[in-house]
Amino acid sequence: MDNCAEIYRRFLDGDESAVGEIMEKVFYSLVFFTDSYVRDVHSAEDIALEVMSELFVHKRGYDFRVSLKTYLFMLAKSRASDFIRHRSVLKTEELSEALDAADERADLEKKVLKDERARAVNDAIAGLPEDMRTAVHLVFFEGLSYKEAAKVMRKNSKQIDNLLYRAKKVLRELLADEKENL
Numbered sequence: 001m002d003n004c005a006e007i008y009r010r011f012l013d014g015d016e017s018a019v020g021e022i023m024e025k026v027f028y029s030l031v032f033f034t035d036s037y038v039r040d041v042h043s044a045e046d047i048a049l050e051v052m053s054e055l056f057v058h059k060r061g062y063d064f065r066v067s068l069k070t071y072l073f074m075l076a077k078s079r080a081s082d083f084i085r086h087r088s089v090l091k092t093e094e095l096s097e098a099l100d101a102a103d104e105r106a107d108l109e110k111k112v113l114k115d116e117r118a119r120a121v122n123d124a125i126a127g128l129p130e131d132m133r134t135a136v137h138l139v140f141f142e143g144l145s146y147k148e149a150a151k152v153m154r155k156n157s158k159q160i161d162n163l164l165y166r167a168k169k170v171l172r173e174l175l176a177d178e179k180e181n182l
Contacts, residue, residue: 004068012059019056026069027052029142030076036137037080038087041104047083051075070148073138077152124174125167132167135160 004025011018027048035044051072055062062071125136131153138149139160146157146164153160 135163
């Protein structure tokens with residue numbers, strides 16, 4: 001059983017401090033993951049809060065068959081897909097709001113990616129096709145196993161292995177080109 005699931009069991013047993021511990025361990029990862037789908041930090045935060053709220057309000061929704069982190073990422077991906085499907089086709093916003101959103105996205109990236117090399121890797125990953133990018137994020141950034149990532153992405157472990165193999169190959173080439181250009 002993963003550490004978050006143990007903390008969640010404490011919550012179910014009445015320990016209210018467990019809510020803060022789970023939020024601290026998972027929330028920003030959920031926001032970052034969700035933002036990679038919806039491309040809007042505010043909406044990503046809303047979706048992450050909604051997912052976390054569902055965990056604590058609907059106490060019997062999580063059944064401990066998968067790790068809590070995997071369960072939350074599955075919910076977040078589903079909610080992000082729903083959000084994208086229901087988002088209006090043409091969205092207008094004030095320029096100042098757009099600049100604020102861009103600033104907040106940059107702040108979130110700085111929080112997650114601290115040094116210049118990590119930013120170069122993140123840019124290379126952002127250039128990957130969506131399936132590869134998602135597999136890389138789940139396995140390498142979130143620490144999910146191939147099996148857990150397969151559940152989130154609705155694929156099998158071999159497909160995850162193939163996606164990661166191809167992603168590593170593409171990333172090696174992109175990062176080698178990046179290094180030559182410096």
